[in-house]
Amino acid sequence: MSLHEQKTVAIVGGSGYAGGEFLRLALGHPHLQVTQVTSERSAGTPVSLVHPNLRGRTNLKFRKAAELDEADILVLALPHGHAAKRLAEFEGKARVIVDLSADFRLKDPAVYQATYGEPHPTPERLDEWVYGNPELRREALRGATRIACAGCFATSVILALYPLLKLGVLLPRDIIATGLVGSSAAGASATDGSHHPERAGSLRVYKPVGHRHTAEAQQELPGHFPLHLTAISTPRVRGILTTAHAWIPDGYSDRDVWSAxxxxxxxxxxxxIVKVARGIHRYPDPMLLDGTNYCDLGFEMDMDTGRVVLMSAIDNLVKGTAGHAIQSLNVALGWPETTGLEFAGLHPA
Amino acid sequence: MSLHEQKTVAIVGGSGYAGGEFLRLALGHPHLQVTQVTSERSAGTPVSLVHPNLRGRTNLKFRKAAELDEADILVLALPHGHAAKRLAEFEGKARVIVDLSADFRLKDPAVYQATYGEPHPTPERLDEWVYGNPELRREALRGATRIACAGCFATSVILALYPLLKLGVLLPRDIIATGLVGSSAAGASATDGSHHPERAGSLRVYKPVGHRHTAEAQQELPGHFPLHLTAISTPRVRGILTTAHAWIPDGYSDRDVWSAxxxxxxxxxxxxIVKVARGIHRYPDPMLLDGTNYCDLGFEMDMDTGRVVLMSAIDNLVKGTAGHAIQSLNVALGWPETTGLEFAGLHPA
Amino acid sequence: MSLHEQKTVAIVGGSGYAGGEFLRLALGHPHLQVTQVTSERSAGTPVSLVHPNLRGRTNLKFRKAAELDEADILVLALPHGHAAKRLAEFEGKARVIVDLSADFRLKDPAVYQATYGEPHPTPERLDEWVYGNPELRREALRGATRIACAGCFATSVILALYPLLKLGVLLPRDIIATGLVGSSAAGASATDGSHHPERAGSLRVYKPVGHRHTAEAQQELPGHFPLHLTAISTPRVRGILTTAHAWIPDGYSDRDVWSAxxxxxxxxxxxxIVKVARGIHRYPDPMLLDGTNYCDLGFEMDMDTGRVVLMSAIDNLVKGTAGHAIQSLNVALGWPETTGLEFAGLHPA
Amino acid sequence: MSLHEQKTVAIVGGSGYAGGEFLRLALGHPHLQVTQVTSERSAGTPVSLVHPNLRGRTNLKFRKAAELDEADILVLALPHGHAAKRLAEFEGKARVIVDLSADFRLKDPAVYQATYGEPHPTPERLDEWVYGNPELRREALRGATRIACAGCFATSVILALYPLLKLGVLLPRDIIATGLVGSSAAGASATDGSHHPERAGSLRVYKPVGHRHTAEAQQELPGHFPLHLTAISTPRVRGILTTAHAWIPDGYSDRDVWSAxxxxxxxxxxxxIVKVARGIHRYPDPMLLDGTNYCDLGFEMDMDTGRVVLMSAIDNLVKGTAGHAIQSLNVALGWPETTGLEFAGLHPA
Incomplete structure (x- = not known):
């Protein structure tokens, strides 16, 4: 790799929040050169009209997907199901494909069907895709040409639980995880539920049971245990705070969680790991992570009952989507893993 | 009037925020009995599905306007232009009509046309309507059967300026008023601009010049002076804070404003009048007025330049719309003016 | 009871949020006449300086507790421990005492000591106090002269669980409840953690384990089961949304929860009970409850795993404190239970 | 200058928001190496305890100012008055001094005294300091060793008005500017007014007249005209949106403002310049600028009255303080002006 190596990137579906965030990060990445961004709805208009933070940063205009030229890397930021259905169309355009949707995350077609309610369009291709979580799958990502970006809530759950399950610090009992989610997670389209007067002050349980990321988390996490997810909307725009309640074996303590x-x-x-004895910022808080690729983890233990409360905070659009994808690409293409992801976050914020 | 007098009320266009707020207040009003609420879009469904604060408070269901029966009072909460165009249809239904829209506020058809861009459908009827501002037009409202509810931003401007202009405490120079407005003022329909992630943290100048309430304020305010309005969206849901910059004659002081x-x-x-020398709540603040019919007024003077900063805070849906309408109705029908408007507001809020 | 019966009320510690909220509600209550409000810090100043929502509603000034005269009802809104330690002082002042603190909620002195870390000052008096939850203890409250107002988080947990535990709809397994709490719950005093720039965007886990309301909830709830509470601060000012994860026996379904x-x-x-199949307001949401005495309950079931997610929303200062206290007083003194608690709440809010 | 040149930086008063923001930016600046940060209150503790966004970014601990060693650059982030009074102490420590306070901004000691209410401690030294606004004073900043960082509200006003006043596009009439300001502008110390429940929903006029930045803006702006400033707190944490009302001469139009x-x-x-005919982001909005060094400017004209509404948005802690200081340092030390200030800002945010 040369210091000045640059790969061209085309983003398909670039008018949404995931595509826009990938674009923002890629514009600041020394090895990526974004040459195309598509949007059926906004074709012909400058991308900075839709992503006004990029005013003065790029002169790119949206084009239609039908006008897509070849590129080194294709990033798919399309609604659920599109990437899988149009895979052949996209595979001709680039050697490396990153999909930000859920289409290629699950490896078992039966689990996919149970989760998404229809058969997978290309079940025979699922094994080609590497799950885009460098913390768990760094080796598999090296040299990968098909990356299935991890889901945001799933990532916050997986990163909190993985070391403890892997090293046997948790009992194989029910784990209950609640995700407090910002409004950007629902995407860039206005709906009745996203109307500001209905949403600004709301604490809205939008998925008490049956969250689709359950399957994804269970696929990636070691061991067999019932995992229960609940998702609640908060007044924040970005961010997920996940609290997971799990159970430690007798004789285990704080120290075992720390060392795992x-x-x-x-x-x-x-x-x-954020677990501070004094001050006001003692545990992970998504407030501090807007725009960053961090996952902050913390925990607290109830020694009387064996319950451990795990806490995990991310920016759903960065570590939960586009940043995790960039990090995965960095691994896949052999660049330093933090390239383009250096933003520290703001305080106050 | 008997202590137990009750008038029946029908609300036309009851699924929006203005109609919903009138409904909430009317349900708590001892002399009003809401018997019908219309909504073309939600006909057949319980009103509490659209206005969830009214769960357990009413069993009313929306009906279509075509199914409207007679009532003592008809409240029109329709988009701009509808009330005037369909006036004949509505006049057959009730003796007293309250219109919450801008259709009958302006008395001069030429001003109406200049403001709204089209000729008034029933210019010959404009004089029948009393502008629904009891502070200025209490006598005219007594016994009135056509009430044109005042505009929200206009009300905040008018109430701040009226005594000072009337009593000559202001120079006839340019007055510049800025309204900081909550998102509910734009209505109950989701738009790209009301999408929570685009709106939650926004300070958005949405009407720097040419605000339509200018005409309304100038009609109601005494004297001739240039009035300039600017409107800015804030992250609040309810409320308007207006600051108006005006000019006092030489030799005038704080005391003259107070006494006016x-x-x-x-x-x-x-x-x-809110002008307190200590503590943290020194001037009007819409934070304290959600759900109330108050207009809080304050001011501060720059003796070096003769500038006086007038401040005015209201809840746009109550004193700015439905509460002002109820207050006007109370005057029109001879009930104590505060009836049904007793809520003090919350602190903290 | 006469229609016009009025009892005098003295509020001790009236500059905080709980005392202020009791005052607001009492001023609108036809049978209560607030004659005294104490505050050591603000003695001599008008109460409306501290509670600016009450401007124009009362001319009361704060006095010192040492200047307290007799009244029919004494409401204690003091920090933890004060009511119990100064009980003799207060008992001479009124026949009926309502304590808004935690001092007299727990009946078992050993549980009190384990929870609050010191022995109870007057353990022999604990039995005289009735826990202020009319839904569970209506009969005991009739005629009561000592009312220990229930804790806010405890109330949201207790009301969600009580019918299901009483009627055997839940298994005696671990119940995990998470409270999403507004900033007013931490009181009226500024702290580093309440500083707006540090708090406005925060999702802060402030009590992952060991919440003191656990003991209170377990005292009031039937049966033996492990109860685990976690509390998280949200950007809201008022309100608690509690989600509790519990387990139903085989063969039970939605219908059993409904009927319980x-x-x-x-x-x-x-x-x-809020569980609506369509629209955007499907479950309880504290957004809709500011200023009201409602507790909205909802639930959803995961039939695959037997997990039921119970949801409970209240305004922490009303149903969680002052409103529940007024409701308890209404029962104790034989007035209609909803007196003074009629506010429906706002939408949008 | 070598590509790898590095200057050491010491930040005095680094526990506040201005100092913390300078630290964040300096840590990402290739030519700055922060070696010392002082805080009397937090001496001995890691800076990341106070600025939790810097966890994992620096191992620096706070020291006391008395322990200050020499550095190439000294950044003073102290409360008003300290830098001027302790100037001799600081001048021995570094060749280049940047002061983030208001101490050295005003050149006329009489104006300083009128503005700050006391005589300047070192009036004879005022001329040595260059006002840290590269857009107006780039040439003076080259090689400067004393930089007086511009005030945040002043910067937003100055940048909006300067070209128009310089080129005669505005009449020398009263200009009225309103700044909508986030809570971080009041600093990092908790006060009654910054308590979250009192501040979260507030629109609080905190400086209707007499704002101290008036003198600063008038010093920097060409021509003689009355300038009136009003400042209002909003629920945002960062950011200022300034709207300024000014007057264009007859015959002038949009085009003249554009070309100026x-x-x-x-x-x-x-x-x-942000003035877009379609979409929802038509004018400057601080929402889009958190963490960035941009000043977005826009305008709209009322041709009927000659009023032009100028709009200006910045992040008060970046372009309003620490970023503007870094930009000034870049000019002073001959580095590319955008070094360390590349962050594009987030959308949504």
Missing amino acids: YREVYGQEPFIR | YREVYGQEPFIR | YREVYGQEPFIR | YREVYGQEPFIR
């Missing part, structure tokens, strides 16, 4: 996290994540550039 | 307000508003049940 | 709630709460004036 | 801005700011890296 240290052992597994000690070298991870984007994971921080 | 006292002279004109001394007996007003819904106007409070 | 109906059987126990069918006649309750302040409990609404 | 283009002529003066055509090459400015951090100024964008």
Whole structure:
């Protein structure tokens, strides 16, 4: 790799929040050169009209997907189901494809069907895709040409639980995880529920049971245990705070959780353990993570009952989507893993 | 009037925020009995599905306007232009009509046309309607059967300026008023601009010049002076905070503003002068007015330049719309003016 | 009781949010006449300086507790521990005492000591106090002269679980409840953590384990089961949304939860079951409850796993504190239970 | 200058928001190496305890100012008055000093005294300091060793007005500017007014007249005209939106404003003219600028009255303080002006 290597990138479906965030990060990435962004709805208009933070940063205009030229990397930011159905169309355009949707995350076609309610269009291709979570699948991502970006809520759950399950610090009992989610997670289209007067002050349980990311988390996490997810909308725009309630074996303590996290994540550039004895910022808080690729993890234990409360905070559009995808690409293409993901986050914010 | 007198009310266009707020207030009003609420879009469904604060408070269902029966009072909460165009249809249904739209506020058809861009459908009827501002037009409202509810931004401007212009405490120079407005003022329909992620953190100048309420304020305010209005969206849902910059004659001071307000508003049940020397709540703040019919007024003077900054805070849906309408109805029908408008507001809020 | 009966009320510690909210509600209550409000810090100043929503509603000034005269009802709104330690001082002042603190909620002195870390100052008096939850303890409240107002988070948990535990619709397994709490719950004093720039965008886990309301909820709830509480601060000012995860026996379904709630709460004036199949307001949401005394309850079931997610929303200062206290007083003194608690809540809000 | 040149930086008063923001930006600046940060209150503790966004970014601990060692650059982030009074102490420590306070902005000691209510401690030294606004004073900043960082509200006003006043596009009449300001502008210390429940929903006029930045803006702006400033707190944490009402001469139009801005700011890296005919982001909005060094400018004209509404948005802590200081340092030390200030901002945000 040369210091000045650049790969061309085309973003398909670039008018949504995931595509827009990938574009923002890619514009600041020294090895990526975004040459095309598509949007059926906004074709012909400058991307900065839709993503006004990019005023003065790019002169790109949206084009239609039908006008797509070849590129080194194709990033698919389409609604659920589109990437899988139009895979042949896209495979001719680039050697490396990153899909931000849920289409290629699940490896078992039966689980896909149970989760999404219809058969997978190309079940025979599922094995070609690597799940885009470098913390768990760094080796598989090296040199990968098909990356299935991880889901945002799933990522917050997986990163909190993985070391503890892997190292046996949790009992195989029910784990209950609640995600407090910002409004950007529902996408860029206005709906009755996203209307500001109905949403600004709301704490809205939108998925008490049956969240689709359950399957994704269970696929990636070691061991067999019932996982229960609940998702609640908050007045924030970005961010997920997940609290997961799990159970430690007799005789285990704080120290075992600490050392499991240290052992597994000690070298991870984007994971921080936040558990501070004083001050006001004692645990992970998505407030501090807007725009960053961090996943902050924390925990607290109830020694009387064996319950451990795990906490996990991310920016759903960065570590939960586009940043995790960039990080995966960095691994796949052999660039330093933090390239383009250096933003520290704001305080106050 | 008997203590137990009740008038039946029909609300036309009851699925929007203005109609919903009138409904909420009317349900708590001892002399009003809401018997019908129309909504073309939601006909057949319970009103509490659209106005969930009214769960357990009413079993009313929406009906279509075509199914409207007679009532004592008809409240029109329709988009701009509908009330005037369909006036004949509505006049057969009730003796007293309250229109919450802008259709009958302006008395001069030429001003109406200049403001709304088309000729008034029934210019010959404009004089029948009384502008629904009891502070200025209490006598005209007594016994009135056609009430044109005042506009929300106009009300905040008019109530701040009226006593000072009337009593000559202001110079006839340019007055510049800025309204900081909550998102409910744009209505109950979701739009790209009302999408929570685009709106929640926004300070959006949406009407820097040419605000339609200029004509309404100038009609109601005494004297001739240039009035300039600017409107800016804030992250609040309800409320308007208006700051108006005006100019006092040489030799005038704080005391003259105080005494003008006292002279004109001394007996007003819904106007409070807020100008406190200590503590954190020194001036009017819409935060304290959600759900109330108050208009809080304050001011501060720059003796070096003769500039006076007038401040005016209201809940746009109550004092700015439905509450002002109820207050006008109370005057028109001879009930105590505060009936049904007793809510004090919350703190903290 | 005469229609015009009035009892005098003295509020001790009236500059905080709980005392202020009691004052607001009492000023609108036809049978209560607030004659005294104390505040050591603000003695001599008008109460409306501290509670600016009450401008124009009362001319009361704060006095010191040492200047307290007799009244029919004494409402104690003091920090934890004060009411119990100064009980003798207060008992001479009024026949009926309502304590808004935690001092007299727990009946078992050992549980009190384990929860609050010190022995109870007057353990022999605990039995005289009735827990202020009319839904569970209506009969005991009739004629009561010592009312220990229930805790806010505890109330949201208790009301969601009580009918299901009473009627055996839940298994005696771990119940995990998460409270999403507004900033007013931490009181009226500014702290580093309440500083707006640090708090406005925050989702802050402030009590992952060991919440003191656990003991209160377990005292009031039937049966033996492990109860785990977690509390998280949200950007809201008022309100608690509690989601509780519990487990139903084999063969039970939605219908059993519905009928348990109906059987126990069918006649309750302040409990609404919110579980709607369409629209955007499908479950309880504290957004709709600011200023109201409602507790909205909802639920959803995961038939695959037997998990039921119970949802409970209240205004922490009304149903969670002052409103529940007024409702308890209404029962104790024989007035209609909803007196003074009629506010429906706002939409939008 | 070598590509790898690095200057050491010491930040005095680094626990506040201005100092913390300078630290964040400096940590990402290739030519700055922060070696010391002082805080009397937090001496001995890691800076990331106070600025939790910097966890994992720096191991620096706060020291006391008394322990300050020499550095190439000293950044003073102290409360008003400290820098001037302790100037001798600081001048021994570094060749280049940047002061983020108001101490050295005003050149006329009489104006300083009139504005700040006391005589300047070192009036003879005022001329040594260059006002830190590269858009107006780029040449003076080259090689400067004393930089007085511009005030945040002043910057938003100055940048909006400067080209128009310079090129005669505005009449010398009263200009009225209103700043809508986030809560971070009041600093990092909790106060009664910053308590979240009192502030979260507030629109609080905190400086209707007499704002201290008036003198600063008038010093920097060409021509003689009365300037009136009003400042209002909004629920945002960061950001200022300024709307200024000014007056154009007869015969002038939109085009003249456009060309004045283009002529003066055509090459400015951090100024964008935002005036878009469609979409929802038509004018400057601080929502889009958190963390960025942009000043977005827009305008709209009322041809009937000659009023032009100028709009200006910045992040008060970046373009309004620390970013503007970094930009000034870049000019002073001969580095590319955008170094370390590349963050594009988020959307949605």
